[in-house]
Amino acid sequence: MNRRAFLKATAGLPVAAWGLSRFSRAQPPGQTQAPASSQASTGAASPPVAAAPPASAASQVKEFAPRPGPWRSFEITTHVEVQRPAGMTRLWLPLPAVAADYQDPLDNHWTGNATLMEERTDTDGTVRVLYAEFAEGGPAPALEVISRVQTRDRAVDWSKTIAASEDKAVLKRCTAPTDLIPTDGIVRETAREITRGKRTDVEKARAVYDWVLATMYREPKVRGCGVGDIKAILETKNFGGKCADINALFVGLLRSAGVPARDVYGIRVAPSAFGYKTLGAGSATITKSQHCRAEVLLREHGWVAMDPADVAKVAREETGERIHLDDPLVAPVRRQLFGAWEGNWIGFNTAHDVALPNATKKDRLGFLMYPQGETAEGRLDCLDADSFKYSITTRELPA
Numbered sequence: 001m002n003r004r005a006f007l008k009a010t011a012g013l014p015v016a017a018w019g020l021s022r023f024s025r026a027q028p029p030g031q032t033q034a035p036a037s038s039q040a041s042t043g044a045a046s047p048p049v050a051a052a053p054p055a056s057a058a059s060q061v062k063e064f065a066p067r068p069g070p071w072r073s074f075e076i077t078t079h080v081e082v083q084r085p086a087g088m089t090r091l092w093l094p095l096p097a098v099a100a101d102y103q104d105p106l107d108n109h110w111t112g113n114a115t116l117m118e119e120r121t122d123t124d125g126t127v128r129v130l131y132a133e134f135a136e137g138g139p140a141p142a143l144e145v146i147s148r149v150q151t152r153d154r155a156v157d158w159s160k161t162i163a164a165s166e167d168k169a170v171l172k173r174c175t176a177p178t179d180l181i182p183t184d185g186i187v188r189e190t191a192r193e194i195t196r197g198k199r200t201d202v203e204k205a206r207a208v209y210d211w212v213l214a215t216m217y218r219e220p221k222v223r224g225c226g227v228g229d230i231k232a233i234l235e236t237k238n239f240g241g242k243c244a245d246i247n248a249l250f251v252g253l254l255r256s257a258g259v260p261a262r263d264v265y266g267i268r269v270a271p272s273a274f275g276y277k278t279l280g281a282g283s284a285t286i287t288k289s290q291h292c293r294a295e296v297l298l299r300e301h302g303w304v305a306m307d308p309a310d311v312a313k314v315a316r317e318e319t320g321e322r323i324h325l326d327d328p329l330v331a332p333v334r335r336q337l338f339g340a341w342e343g344n345w346i347g348f349n350t351a352h353d354v355a356l357p358n359a360t361k362k363d364r365l366g367f368l369m370y371p372q373g374e375t376a377e378g379r380l381d382c383l384d385a386d387s388f389k390y391s392i393t394t395r396e397l398p399a
Contacts, residue, residue: 087376098347
């Protein structure tokens with residue numbers, strides 16, 4: 001049973017064409033980054049915030065203030081050993097495709113016993129994967145890919161404005177509906193209600209951000225990062241989810257309000273520099289550290305970092321108790337993630353409705369940030385790394 005059917009029981013983009021990757025670099029989105037010494041604060045009008053309640057016994061005041069600074073280099077290793085091959089086995093491993101002024105994909109190297117291994121990309125360069133085929137009757141399929149990426153913190157300087165511009169195809173893609181993120185019906189009605197009276201795109205983004213945080217909540221029992229079926233979320237009023245649910249709703253509502261927005265799917269690669277255990281990788285093993293963020297294109301600021309899902313994660317999981325959004329432990333994260341990200345994460349892609357090249361199962365993936373595989377018996381469960389079987393590790397390279 002899919003998520004939409006489950007939620008109801010309990011309460012278009014074209015398919016991308018794929019080719020050999022030339023690793024051609026996408027143009028970084030136009031955006032303003034704050035100097036290291038500046039403070040990010042929104043100048044747009046926003047709903048009044050109630051006075052913060054006293055800190056709970058479990059919470060404490062922390063600083064959270066990502067600022068663009070030195071680049072950091074990471075090496076991410078994905079190792080796959082298919083435990084129960086049957087017939088032809090195929091694997092698709094996501095590779096970092098996001099290139100911007102906060103991330104620079106350096107290179108990818110791979111080894112394995114596949115009969116075919118090649119890097120593939122869709123026609124618009126949004127998605128890159130390592131695609132591998134293993135013939136029937138061969139040795140147990142094994143594949144390893146090592147990706148090197150540079151990343152750094154990012155933060156918008158709200159005191160400065162630019163004349164933001166973007167390619168028409170990108171704008172179309174970032175305002176269009178997808179299979180799981182429609183922009184009509186209940187989604188559009190909800191967006192209109194949230195943004196009523198808001199005149200600027202910054203005001204609309206702030207209104208949607210605050211509404212999502214007031215409405216959605218982190219549900220640890222959800223598998224993986226969630227599904228992101230925003231119509232089902234709104235229709236059933238089942239507002240518990242994870243990043244692929246919370247940030248998908250944020251993006252979908254903004255698109256419905258006419259503001260370009262996109263999810264960025266990736267993985268955490270290092271602990272948070274600010275001491276938040278929920279905002280970083282807890283060890284060198286990051287097999288289950290996938291996380292999607294969001295970006296919003298604002299006319300006077302370019303592409304701006306946003307992440308309401310991580311605010312919800314801190315409120316639910318940073319301590320042993322649920323924390324109010326205005327708690328001193330959550331408040332700085334809530335404030336800064338409207339305009340900033342920490343560079344302890346790398347982005348794979350911004351794609352939706354992904355059709356895996358040469359897959360026998362023709363259904364499209366809502367997003368791609370987990371290894372994918374199939375045998376003659378069907379698609380492997382990407383959320384069950386132990387049965388699949390795969391592992392992902394990270395290490396920071398010397399400066």
